[in-house]
Amino acid sequence: MIRAVLFDLDNTLTDFMKMKEASILGAIDGMIDMGLQLDVRVARDRIFAIYDRVGIEYQNVFDIFLKEELGEVSPGILAAAIVGYRRVRDTYLVLYPHVRYTLTELLRRGLRLAVLSDAPALQAWLRLHYLALHHIFEFVVTFDDTGERKPSPAGFHKVLDFLGMPPGEILMVGDWPERDMVGAARLGLPTVFARYGDTKGVTESGADYEIDDVKELLGIIERLNAREGG
Numbered sequence: 001m002i003r004a005v006l007f008d009l010d011n012t013l014t015d016f017m018k019m020k021e022a023s024i025l026g027a028i029d030g031m032i033d034m035g036l037q038l039d040v041r042v043a044r045d046r047i048f049a050i051y052d053r054v055g056i057e058y059q060n061v062f063d064i065f066l067k068e069e070l071g072e073v074s075p076g077i078l079a080a081a082i083v084g085y086r087r088v089r090d091t092y093l094v095l096y097p098h099v100r101y102t103l104t105e106l107l108r109r110g111l112r113l114a115v116l117s118d119a120p121a122l123q124a125w126l127r128l129h130y131l132a133l134h135h136i137f138e139f140v141v142t143f144d145d146t147g148e149r150k151p152s153p154a155g156f157h158k159v160l161d162f163l164g165m166p167p168g169e170i171l172m173v174g175d176w177p178e179r180d181m182v183g184a185a186r187l188g189l190p191t192v193f194a195r196y197g198d199t200k201g202v203t204e205s206g207a208d209y210e211i212d213d214v215k216e217l218l219g220i221i222e223r224l225n226a227r228e229g230g
């Protein structure tokens, strides 16, 4: 019997990489407008190379970028980057199709909902508020709650403690097999691979189920629960 659903956040509920890509291009437009002389694609690739080094959540990526490109951080160009980034981010941070419908429907059916994210707490909560999902989940476990990323069992243990139910009753949904699927499966949670959020071309997810649309969760849970109920 599935009685709770545990969601990864980025690239599972929200199309994080689409937002990131578009926001960076917005920042680059702003910097070029302020005098930066660099091809857009070259600038884009250099900024993402910095993210590869320091992590995609790093908040001062333009400081590093400008220091590397110009030898100094010009406040005028930095401001252009930040404003360009934020303007685009606010319109591009969106949910995948059918996320709101599916979450609402899961709640209506009496399932408990939670989030386990590797993002820093503030960033995760900012995204939940932007997306108006902040009242949907019973609780949200982030990187800051344990200091460890999936597939570490630490976050999953926190979730199990909160929910107080056997792992077999909690369905894990995520886009990153090595983190979301492996971490959950080790503790006995059934797993669903969100193929629609995959940006890495995953062929073998190792998950119990794979979905191309988040609303397929409803049918999976229905079938699992009918099997046991009947």
Ligand SMILES: [Mg+2]
Pocket (backbone or CB within 6 Å): 008, 009, 010, 011, 012, 174, 175, 176
């Ligand atoms: Mg993810």
